[in-house]
Amino acid sequence: xxxxxxxxxxxxAALAGAAGATRAAYAALRTRPPGGAARWERTNxxxxxxxxxxxxxxxxxxxxxxATAPGLPARTRGAAALAVLAAGGCGAYDDLAGVGDARxxxxxxxxxxxxxxxxxxxxxxxGIGAAGLAAGALLKERPVDKVLAGVVIAGSAHxxxxxxxxxxxxxxxxxxxxxxxxxxRGPAGPLSAVPVGSATAVVGDxxxxxxxxxxxxxxxxxxxxxxxxxxxxxxxxxxxxxxxLIVAAAAGERASRAAAAL
Numbered sequence: 273x274x275x276x277x278x279x280x281x282x283x284x285a286a287l288a289g290a291a292g293a294t295r296a297a298y299a300a301l302r303t304r305p306p307g308g309a310a311r312w313e314r315t316n317x318x319x320x321x322x323x324x325x326x327x328x329x330x331x332x333x334x335x336x337x338x339a340t341a342p343g344l345p346a347r348t349r350g351a352a353a354l355a356v357l358a359a360g361g362c363g364a365y366d367d368l369a370g371v372g373d374a375r376x377x378x379x380x381x382x383x384x385x386x387x388x389x390x391x392x393x394x395x396x397x398x399g400i401g402a403a404g405l406a407a408g409a410l411l412k413e414r415p416v417d418k419v420l421a422g423v424v425i426a427g428s429a430h431x432x433x434x435x436x437x438x439x440x441x442x443x444x445x446x447x448x449x450x451x452x453x454x455x456x457r458g459p460a461g462p463l464s465a466v467p468v469g470s471a472t473a474v475v476g477d478x479x480x481x482x483x484x485x486x487x488x489x490x491x492x493x494x495x496x497x498x499x500x501x502x503x504x505x506x507x508x509x510x511x512x513x514x515x516x517l518i519v520a521a522a523a524g525e526r527a528s529r530a531a532a533a534l
Contacts, residue, residue: 279457282341282342282343282461283454283461283462283464283465284465285341285342286337286338286341286342286462286463286465286466286469287454287465287466287468287469288469289336289337289340289341289466289469290333290334290336290338290465290466290467290468290469290470290473291333291469291470291472291473292333292473293332293333293336293337294329294330294333294334294469294470294473294474295333295473295474296333297328297329297332297333298325298326298329298473298474298477298483301325301328301329302323302325305323305325311368312324312325314484314486316439316481316484317437317438318481320481322481322483322484323483323484324367324483324484324485324486324488324489325483326474326477326478326484326485326486326489327360327363327364327484327485327486327488327490328360328488328489329473329474329489330471330473330474330485330488330489331357331360331363331364331488331489331492333469333470334356334360334466334467334470334492334493334495334496335352335353335356335360335492335496337466337469337470338352338353338356338463338496338499339352339353341462341463341465341466342462343458343459343462344459347410347411348411348459348463348503350410351406351407351408351410351411351499352407352463352496354403354406354407354410355403355404355406355407355425355429355495355496355498355499356492356495356496356499357492358400358402358403358495359400359491359495360489360492360495361399361488362395362396362399362400362403362491363396363400363433363486363487363488363489363491363492364486364487364488365392365395365396366392366393366395366396366487367486367487367488369392370391370392373391373392373393376393377524377525378393378521378525379525380393381397382394382397396487396491400430400491400495401422401426403425403426403495404421404422404423404424404425404426404427404429404498405418405422405426406422407421407422407425407495407499407502408420408421408422408423408425408502409422411499411502411503412502416507417506417507417510420507420510420514421502421510423510423514423517424498424501424502424505424510424513424514425495425498425499425502426495426498427498427513427514427517427518427521428494428495428498428501428517429490429491429492429495429498430494430517430521430524431494431520431521431524432445432446432490432491432493432494432497433487433490433491433494434520434521434524435490436485436486436489436490439478439479439480439481439484440475440478440479442471442478442485442489442490442493443471443472443474443475443478443485443493444471444475446467446468446471446493446494446497447468447471447472447475449497450464450465450467450468450471450497450500451464452464453465453500453501454468456504458503458504459503460500460501460503463499463500463503463504464497464500464504466496467496467497470493470496471493501513
């Protein structure tokens with residue numbers, strides 16, 4: 273069944289739905305965090321104790337709103353739920369199981385894998401990559417476009433995670449990158465509104481250094497953003513975005529190696 277163009281009200285509904293679902297999840301997690309509060313506490317760049325509730329909340333809010341946004345075909349809803357939940361789940365696994373692992377960058381985790389050790393970073397790399405390709409296969413018809421869409425989705429998840437190094441940077445980037453998509457007609461409009469709504473729902477707490485996205489939230493928001501970009505672009509746009517994301521990933525890899533050498 274073809275998607276209906278729900279216009280500006282559909283985008284507003286998607287944005288409001290994402291913000292509302294994220295805030296509701298955030299409040300619930302603060303009240304009763306799974307496994308106890310201490311499990312989700314971390315020390316941020318300034319030495320302050322913050323919690324990771326924003327990560328799980330944005331992952332849930334983004335997935336829920338994308339799967340229920342108006343005017344989307346069933347395959348797009350399935351792709352959204354798959355990409356965002358897989359990215360958030362792999363990120364949450366790294367948040368919990370990867371505590372204390374100082375290894376950063378693809379090379380470090382692939383080197384460990386060659387030695388027989390499956391790191392949490394390797395789980396993220398292959399899990400989010402596979403989910404991105406599966407989501408791309410649902411979104412596009414031609415094989416080349418399916419692969420390019422998968423690269424854009426997984427690459428966007430990685431990009432937002434790279435930016436999550438200071439309060440407000442990742443959520444600000446999601447809002448800035450996603451905002452132009454709000455002007456698009458068709459499914460790309462409400463899909464762009466979803467990560468923007470989820471990000472703005474926690475920006476105050478993130479900037480106030482009460483919470484942080486962690487890998488769960490950064491990857492989930494990035495996957496949602498990548499899904500919107502992939503949906504709204506043909507092959508030329510997909511190629512341009514994929515190339516830019518690969519360059520950004522390579523730059524991030526070099527920065528990770530440089531930081532590890534210090």
